[in-house]
Amino acid sequence: MLVKIRGMSFSRGHRPIFDNVDMDIHRGKVTAIMGPSGTGKTTLLKLIGGQLKPDAGTIYVDGHDVHRLSVKELYKLRRRLMGMLFQSGALLTDLNVFDNVAFPLREHTKLPESVIRHLVLLKLQAVGLRGARDLMPGELSGGMARRVALARAIALDPQMIMYDEPFTGQDPISMGVLVKLIHDMNDALGLTSIVVSHDVHETASISDYIYVISAGKVVEHGSPDKLKLSGSAWVKQFMNGLADGPVPFHYQAEPLLNDLMGFKS
């Protein structure tokens, strides 16, 4: 088990985001974390990465309690273990594609420039963008930016990659490319992947295990097949993308007639 979350609670201001959550992320598997927008899926990744601190509970990564490490140890853990793919790609806008992928290598290793060049070209080849090495981030499409970010995330050969909404806002082709990449990377490099997403079908097609979270709780977890057969009406609505169900179509409001006629209830 690479990541173990126990009894974790977290709140922003007075709004609880997570309430006593338990989760396990197994090595070598693709684990998906799904849930409606605004349920704190990205927050969860930041908690695992140690960028945020939970109010209660513990998060173990590779046996280390992330929030008890000193800053130095935390950075070492991130360098050794974690890669993260942000929704926007988070490429450094003043560096071109090549330098972006080379960035972690130059920061953390003393490799000679010729070796770095080889490594960067290989990583770019893996995401199919070796030819785009001289472009600036502003010249890339959203899907390409995410692929470059993926090449950068695997530059230091981490054991685990966290994907934050990798499919959001992608056209069908780049979506397909990303789905394939995440799956292939995981198998070829023996990675552990955590995919946060609400694109149910794409995510379910590549994940080994799924956690569905809503309103701060894990509502359901299991293999994709098990989830599709879930008895919970809410999970059914979510997995099938139905407009109405336990989550009502209408935001909570007075009855329409009252509103229109100016009645006070």
Place this chain on the structure above:
Amino acid sequence: MSIFQKLGQFTLDAFARTGRGTQFLSQVLLGLPSVLMRPTLLIRQLFMVGVQTLLIILVAGLFVGMVLALQAYIVLVDFGAEESISLMVSLSILRELGPVFTGLLFAGRAGSALTAEIGLMKSTEQLSGMEMMAVNPMKYVIGPRFLAGVISVPLLTLIFMAIAILGGYFVATELLGLYEGVFWSQMQAKVDFYEDLVNGIIKSLVFGFVVVWISVFEGYDCVPTSEGLGQATTRSVVHGSLAVLGLDFVLTAIMFNV
């Protein structure tokens, strides 16, 4: 909210911000040794922050000096004391206008750009991204910019002073017909190196430190939305300028024993 609640909220926010700012500053200062180990980053920022502010400093300095000489002439000629133009120009430039003007211009030109750049890096997750790549943004992004600003402001101030005095010299001799030997000898006789020039440089060091601190902090602390970024940039310029003016009063009071 009642007015008292608003006042209370405002006060609490102000204190919280001051606390975050101080914490931020201590982290930046702790990261400075490793900034010095990476001179390329620093040199790049010295160019962005310092060299790119040079033009506005030169133009503003020239005109301030020229206008000052004109005004000095108008007042002094009535007393037949127009030989003292150089004294009035140089003393007001060295003691007050040089550091204050440079501080204000720097806050407007470079400070706002620093806030906007760092704020945008925050809202596009570049800072988080660096943290997750185990690169400390305090050392890679904030530190070089902070140090570059702190180094630039005193140098820009010196340049401002020099060009302003030259502007005054040009107006006094060419336009108003003052004998140039009089211009320089008056200055030489009455302007004190420590009392006037060094004090001016100390002021510029303080202004530079505070203005750069405010601008990098506002960028780092901004709410990562377009609205938040706009507010942070405005705050950076307004607070930076007010800090320069307020501190100038305090420093003048201390330095000249009034």
